[in-house]
Amino acid sequence: MANLSIAFCRQLARARRAKGMTQSALADAVGCKQSALSMLEAGHAAKVAHETVEKIAALLEVPLETAAAAAPVPSCGPTAANTHAFCPHADCFSNVPYVVNGELLFWPRPQADGRAAAAHCAVCGELLERCCPHCGAPVVTAGACCPACGGERVANTLPPETDCEAWAAQRRRAIAEWRSLIL
Ligand SMILES: [Zn+2]
Ligand SMILES: [Zn+2]
Incomplete structure (x- = not known):
């Protein structure tokens, strides 16, 4: 399962939070590991079976089509006023x-x-x-x-x-x- 957009993965995470479910609870409900769900929500879908993604989406009532319809992320550009610049690397001391x-x-x-x-x-x-x-x-x-x-x-x-x-x-x-x- 490698063709999920980051927007879709985020939507799954938001839908889970909106339902007040923990990652562990959702992972148990669909029969996958919490770590796999965590990766999926972070946009790394490769480790999660397609059937599992379908189960998660169904349980959270997120339409699967969203993945295909996801719009590209707009950019607000480096010139936007009063923005905080930050480093996007998890593996950075900042x-x-x-x-x-x-x-x-x-x-x-x-x-x-x-x-x-x-x-x-x-x-x-x-x-x-x-x-x-x-x-x-x-x-x-x-x-x-x-x-x-x-x-x-x-x-x-x-x-x-x-x-x-x-x-x-x-x-x-x-x-x-x-x-x-x-x-
Ligand atoms: Zn945002
Ligand atoms: Zn950095």
Whole structure:
């Protein structure tokens, strides 16, 4: 199952949250692993069988056709006023990981304050983002998720078998240590 759009995957995640279901509960209901569901919601559909996606979509009442009809994500561009630039890499020290309700979220540290033209991450060199990767809304608030669509700004791209709590705790220690060295 590799042909799902990120917008469709996000829609599944939003529909699940709207129903007040945890990833574990939904995974149990459709007979897949929570880690596979987590990957699917992050847009990595390759590990999930088509029948499982159908079951999830049916249970959440999300039409499957949405995947084909998904519009390309609009871009708000680097010139949008008052936007926070952030690094889209989960594996970058500028993004601080937290586990909230069993889900790994990344809190991007805004970059390029006072340097509106900066295009690349000061830490890893990745091209900076200034827009929500899901709905295209300009990022004007701090936080892990987009207030407009609820989508995570930085996608969790860790392997599904990762122990997120342990990884995030270790990662925050490493980030604190790194910051103490450069400041
Ligand atoms: Zn970076
Ligand atoms: Zn959004």
